[in-house]
Amino acid sequence: MARLDIEIQTRKMLKPSAPTPDNLRRLKLSLFDQLDCTTYIPALFNYLPNSSTISYHDKLEKSLAETLTKFYPFAGRFGKGDPFSIDCNDEGLAEFLGKAPNNIESSLVDLLPIIDLQPSPSSPLLGVQVNVFNNGGITIGIHISHIVADAFTLATFVNEWAHTNLTGPQDNNYLPNFGQLSSLFPASVLQLPSFDPNTSTTTGTGPNYKNKTSKKKKIKDDSTTDHDMIRQPTKLVVVMSLIWKVLAHISSTKNGNSRDSIFGFVISFRGKFLCMPSLEHVLGTFSISEIANMEADELVGNRIGDTCAAIGKASKVEDISSLTLNNQTKIIDKLLQRDKIDVYGTTSWCKLPWYEADFGWGKPFWVNPVSFSIHELIILMDTKYGDGIQIIVTMKENDMTEFERDPHILSSTSKL
Incomplete structure (x- = not known):
């Protein structure tokens, strides 16, 4: 551009x-x-x-x-x-x-x-x-x-x-x-594995990186396997699973062999910490990071379901703190293995009132998170009229070319 x-x-x-x-x-x-x-x-x-x-x-x-x-x-x-x-x-x-x-x-x-x-x-x-x-x-x-x-x-x-x-x-x-x-949940000195994202994460805004936005307009039956149906997947889970499948295929084609990979995502605590309903609309950062591991045959939907169930069962704030820190340690351990495994990350902006912000000249025709600094990061959000999911993808230019022409992506999305 x-x-x-x-x-x-x-x-x-x-x-x-x-x-x-x-x-x-x-x-x-x-x-x-x-x-x-x-x-x-x-x-x-x-x-x-x-x-x-x-x-x-x-x-x-x-x-x-x-x-x-x-x-x-x-x-x-x-x-x-x-x-x-x-x-x-x-x-x-x-x-x-x-x-x-x-x-x-x-x-x-x-x-x-x-x-x-x-x-x-x-x-x-x-x-x-x-x-x-x-x-x-x-x-x-x-x-x-x-x-x-x-x-x-x-x-x-x-x-x-x-x-x-x-x-x-x-x-x-x-x-x-x-x-x-x-x-x-006060901040404190944490005993977590040492990890510097500035050296372990590839970033860039130059010509070798591309950002694309597309709209999910239909859900194809072949975007999930029979195993995915253990839990009835939501539209969001289907999209995330499809993206992971495509990224893993691109990696195996590029490297000549299949590599283990993890798929990271974020789960909001709001409305899920049942013993404290007053936190449903709390401001600040209130979420937990989670990953699914391909080698362990973990599914996105099942990981989300298990984590949400654990949050719902929590009876005190210490349970939430422990769950958060245990997950953080697990994720950092995986990130430290980036030379051996592929790491993909996504975050959902769905179900938030982005398109309600009317300053006096009408509601926005497009809201864009602008994922530009971390490659292989995907941001998902509802389209303006709620008829699909925007997929904002940032990755290396060569990988983006393969992503755009993948048959699963072509059959399931349309460019904005």
Whole structure:
């Protein structure tokens, strides 16, 4: 893809419209924040041209500042001297206003705010870039640290910002509780196997890496085996199983022999930790990583079912902490064997209100997670009308060519 000719018109550090109360100035991290704190989540919200977008920027900026008073950790910084906290000091977020030509073939990465992805105490936790196209279309690009948000939290924040921009600030006492998880599952010094993802994970944004988005429009009966039917698979499980099957086939063709592989995915605790239903809508990061192992003949659906059953049976927070840490150790052990096995990762953004974020010029026509930094990562999310699943795939260019022409992919998907 050609790079966009972005003209940055303004750049500023935007602060919350009201100071954060003293009693909320230090946010302790939870166990789940701790395990995800070195990554950022990138997302683009794309809107069609509309007469309501005229003179939008001042209003967007004001509503964002007002929303930050509720989502106050987003304007903070990584804790100084305390690796297990966030200073909610209202330093602000990085905000950019850019103007770009109407070129849909250009790189989506250019629409994201520039943030140092190797965090330091001075790094903003949130960056927003508002891009205006010559035809009047708007793209809002967001980079947010996983230390303060997962996909659920990001979707909640964007919809709150959109609602505030659409209707004005609400006169209520609603204030998200960001400290609930850390009080139950505090971060601490962990005795986990040593693993440096920066050296063990292949990353890149150069010409040898490609990002593709396609839409799942039908489910073929041959995408699962009879063994997969031990548990009736959901649509999402069928898609994940199909992708793993295709990736394993590409690997065996490339290497001349079949290799063991693991398929990683993330399961949200929300709505599954039955002994504490109050955590169903909790903000922050609240999920567990899980893997299926091809050599052990494990199935995605069965692994998800077993883990969800274990979460449902948990009677105290210690059970959840132990399950999370045991899984983390198991996954790191496998990642340390990357020279012998293939490792694939996926995460689901399904069943979240991405397409409800109406800032006043209609709902987005396309929301894109922009998986660009880690190859062989797949992000799944519902299509705008819920009639399929978007598959956002990032992998090496040669592998992408094989992926795109695989008969299972061709028969089951259509490009957006």
